[in-house]
Amino acid sequence: MILVVTLNPALDVTHEVDQVNWAGVNRPHRVHVRPGGKGVNVARTLRALGAEVTLAGLVGGGVGRELVTGLDGSGISTALTWVCGETRRTFAVVDTGRGDTAVFNEPGPPVSVGEYREFFVTYEKALASCAAVVLSGSLPPGVPADAYADLIAAAAQASVPAILDASGAALAHGVAAGPALVKPNLAELGEVSDQSMERAGQPDADAVVTAAGRLLAAGARAAVVSLGWHGLLAITPDGNWRASQAGPVAGNPTGAGDAVVAALAHGLVRRQDWPERLRHAAALGAATVAASAAGEFGAEDYRRQLAEVQVTGLPGPDVWREDG
Amino acid sequence: MILVVTLNPALDVTHEVDQVNWAGVNRPHRVHVRPGGKGVNVARTLRALGAEVTLAGLVGGGVGRELVTGLDGSGISTALTWVCGETRRTFAVVDTGRGDTAVFNEPGPPVSVGEYREFFVTYEKALASCAAVVLSGSLPPGVPADAYADLIAAAAQASVPAILDASGAALAHGVAAGPALVKPNLAELGEVSDQSMERAGQPDADAVVTAAGRLLAAGARAAVVSLGWHGLLAITPDGNWRASQAGPVAGNPTGAGDAVVAALAHGLVRRQDWPERLRHAAALGAATVAASAAGEFGAEDYRRQLAEVQVTGLPGPDVWREDG
Numbered sequence: 320m321i322l323v324v325t326l327n328p329a330l331d332v333t334h335e336v337d338q339v340n341w342a343g344v345n346r347p348h349r350v351h352v353r354p355g356g357k358g359v360n361v362a363r364t365l366r367a368l369g370a371e372v373t374l375a376g377l378v379g380g381g382v383g384r385e386l387v388t389g390l391d392g393s394g395i396s397t398a399l400t401w402v403c404g405e406t407r408r409t410f411a412v413v414d415t416g417r418g419d420t421a422v423f424n425e426p427g428p429p430v431s432v433g434e435y436r437e438f439f440v441t442y443e444k445a446l447a448s449c450a451a452v453v454l455s456g457s458l459p460p461g462v463p464a465d466a467y468a469d470l471i472a473a474a475a476q477a478s479v480p481a482i483l484d485a486s487g488a489a490l491a492h493g494v495a496a497g498p499a500l501v502k503p504n505l506a507e508l509g510e511v512s513d514q515s516m517e518r519a520g521q522p523d524a525d526a527v528v529t530a531a532g533r534l535l536a537a538g539a540r541a542a543v544v545s546l547g548w549h550g551l552l553a554i555t556p557d558g559n560w561r562a563s564q565a566g567p568v569a570g571n572p573t574g575a576g577d578a579v580v581a582a583l584a585h586g587l588v589r590r591q592d593w594p595e596r597l598r599h600a601a602a603l604g605a606a607t608v609a610a611s612a613a614g615e616f617g618a619e620d621y622r623r624q625l626a627e628v629q630v631t632g633l634p635g636p637d638v639w640r641e642d643g
Numbered sequence: 644m645i646l647v648v649t650l651n652p653a654l655d656v657t658h659e660v661d662q663v664n665w666a667g668v669n670r671p672h673r674v675h676v677r678p679g680g681k682g683v684n685v686a687r688t689l690r691a692l693g694a695e696v697t698l699a700g701l702v703g704g705g706v707g708r709e710l711v712t713g714l715d716g717s718g719i720s721t722a723l724t725w726v727c728g729e730t731r732r733t734f735a736v737v738d739t740g741r742g743d744t745a746v747f748n749e750p751g752p753p754v755s756v757g758e759y760r761e762f763f764v765t766y767e768k769a770l771a772s773c774a775a776v777v778l779s780g781s782l783p784p785g786v787p788a789d790a791y792a793d794l795i796a797a798a799a800q801a802s803v804p805a806i807l808d809a810s811g812a813a814l815a816h817g818v819a820a821g822p823a824l825v826k827p828n829l830a831e832l833g834e835v836s837d838q839s840m841e842r843a844g845q846p847d848a849d850a851v852v853t854a855a856g857r858l859l860a861a862g863a864r865a866a867v868v869s870l871g872w873h874g875l876l877a878i879t880p881d882g883n884w885r886a887s888q889a890g891p892v893a894g895n896p897t898g899a900g901d902a903v904v905a906a907l908a909h910g911l912v913r914r915q916d917w918p919e920r921l922r923h924a925a926a927l928g929a930a931t932v933a934a935s936a937a938g939e940f941g942a943e944d945y946r947r948q949l950a951e952v953q954v955t956g957l958p959g960p961d962v963w964r965e966d967g
Contacts, residue, residue: 334734334747341665341736342743350749352729381712385705405676410658410734412665412747419666423658423736425674 325358363614364581380405404428427459467493574613649682687938688905704729728752751783791817898937
């Protein structure tokens with residue numbers, strides 16, 4: 320079983336409107352509502368890959384109830400902790416005429432020390448029966464910035480490898496606790512290393528390798544950086560690789576990074592070697608872009624991408640070893 | 644007790660954002676969530692006026708539960724009928740930098756014949772103990788366009804005066820059933836009479852009187868037309884009046900029409916004469932514009948407006964009688 324932690328999940332509400340009137344009344348022609356947030360997307364993708372998944376985290380209020388109802392029938396087991404505050408919504412307005420999408424992210428609910436402690440007890444219990452844990456997304460108000468460090472330390476105690484997908488202070492603190500893997504995107508890596516990761520509008524591979532190397536020096540055992548349609552760049556003690564897809568994929572990039580995280584966790588528990596794991600992750604990320612909703616992908620898209628992804632070694636340790 | 648019918652209530656979610664990025668990610672600095680829809684606003688205003696109020700209508704799903712929870716502590720009694728579909732949301736984005744507001748109204752839930760019938764039974768029961776009924780707002784899918792006509796006929800059977808605030812086909816059908824009062828605004832009156840109610844950007848009083856007179860000829864016993872900050876125009880068998888406020892009020896006009904309806908219902912059950920009733924309604928509408936949320940008003944604003952509103956007779960029957 321893979322444990323996925325979502326401390327700040329969301330109910331994602333999407334309105335599709337043709338030619339939005341930004342100063343007037345609109346009647347969306349389609350409304351989608353589904354559980355969201357990075358952890359939920361990861362759990363959904365893992366489930367689609369056939370993995371057993373348990374979702375732990377914090378939910379509250381009527382929106383939390385809607386979120387939990389929305390997970391019914393997903394095959395995702397839940398070990399959620401209820402809080403007094405209200406789970407946040409995200410609103411996306413898709414202007415189908417102009418092709419723009421505006422997203423409005425509500426702040427998460429305030430979480431008390433006691434509520435976080437109750438979650439922690441549930442989390443430690445769930446660790447006992449899992450092969451890996453994924454820690455994904457932002458922290459709601461009241462949860463300390465170093466919470467991921469505590470959760471990674473508890474996982475280490477239980478000999479469970481932890482995969483961290485976070486940003487800013489949560490990422491910086493988490494790295495120091497020695498996760499098996501961190502998965503920043505270019506913007507997150509740029510923010511945490513305080514320098515640009517792009518040159519002339521393209522990912523700057525040298526800067527990425529250097530900044531990711533610093534995450535390893537700070538404690539992470541490996542780092543996989545997602546480069547949008549430019550693929551993935553992995554810095555590991557076993558070597559460095561780049562996984563490249565054939566080219567840009569038309570679609571919705573929301574959740575593609577979460578699909579990459581899910582595939583990396585899936586590859587880890589299946590003991591795939593790094594090149595195989597990266598091929599799997601890059602293909603799943605690209606297939607998720609092609610699908611309309613985060614956490615979904617078409618099996619045919621995935622198979623085609625899998626055949627097209629190129630994984631090449633980068634300068635660094637030249638021995639390709641099985642990763643345990 | 645005043646019975647308020649809301650067949651298509653909504654959960655109103657408002658995000659305040661400074662300088663919205665309509666093609667990117669926004670973090671609202673304030674989020675408000677509250678029960679809404681015209682009937683709910685009317686009920687809230689009536690409650691604020693000290694009236695006993697029962698809210699009847701259709702709610703469903705997690706959003707319906709949130710709406711009902713949001714009414715806790717409001718003092719509004721509920722006799723709601725649960726449906727399988729999900730109560731709609733409205734989503735408003737207030738750009739506090741630019742001063743624009745975009746509103747996104749979800750469609751209402753589909754309502755089955757059996758669900759509507761169940762509501763009707765509840766409605767008939769509630770009629771037995773009420774002094775007036777207010778029928779407000781749009782009809783959800785599945786509810787027949789002439790539903791308000793049936794509800795007005797049932798009210799007449801129970802000798803309960805009905806006040807109708809609807810638009811389009813629902814208004815046209817409802818008028819034929821002989822409500823005690825209809826309260827269209829300029830746009831609604833223009834739509835139902837198929838001609839413009841404005842001339843040179845101002846309400847065209849002659850056109851309004853003629854069109855409102857047609858509503859009386861079609862069955863309504865009286866019509867009060869809301870003219871925005873230009874006040875109210877009343878066409879009744881007892882005479883015609885115009886209530887004028889001192890001038891425009893800065894604020895949020897959402898819900899001002901609902902406040903007018905509430906005041907007219909309140910004046911009706913208190914047997915105020917028409918001029919007094921109209922003064923009350925115009926003042927409450929203006930005070931509601933000055934308040935930040937629909938269905939709220941400041942007591943001081945209301946008192947000031949009440950002193951400022953001018954009610955003048957218009958050509959027509961010149962006898963001012965008490966209205967029974």
